[in-house]
Amino acid sequence: MIDFLAAAASAEAPPAWLQFAPLVGMGLIFWFLIIRPQMRRQKDHQAKIGGLKKGDQVVTAGGLIAKVVRVDDVYADLELAQGVRVKAVKSTIGDIVPPAGSAAND
Numbered sequence: 001m002i003d004f005l006a007a008a009a010s011a012e013a014p015p016a017w018l019q020f021a022p023l024v025g026m027g028l029i030f031w032f033l034i035i036r037p038q039m040r041r042q043k044d045h046q047a048k049i050g051g052l053k054k055g056d057q058v059v060t061a062g063g064l065i066a067k068v069v070r071v072d073d074v075y076a077d078l079e080l081a082q083g084v085r086v087k088a089v090k091s092t093i094g095d096i097v098p099p100a101g102s103a104a105n106d
Contacts, residue, residue: 049090052076057097060088065097 052058056068058078066078069085076090 048096049093052090052093052096057099058093059095059097061092061094 052068052071054068054071057065058068058076059065060078064078064080066080066086066088068076069079070077071090074090075087076093077085078088079085
């Protein structure tokens with residue numbers, strides 16, 4: 001019994017970096033599976049909104065489909081129906097709808 005206790009006491013503790021390796025691994029997995037794809041989607045959305053021009057048909061974050069009448073740095077004037085215009089913050093525009101003449105599943 002004494003030999004077992006002496007052997008356990010003389011065993012060295014694992015290095016400190018080995019104790020943090022699982023945390024670093026989980027952080028890397030979190031980065032590659034969640035943060036990096038979200039940053040890529042955000043960059044694509046900003047590029048899409050940056051290319052917004054007069055005449056584009058868009059879908060707002062609220063689900064409204066509108067035609068772009070005027071665009072400036074921060075705002076876009078949208079026409080929801082004939083004679084119904086609203087001013088929207090460009091970042092709240094969800095997507096640009098492709099023209100009706102092109103097929104959606106090409």
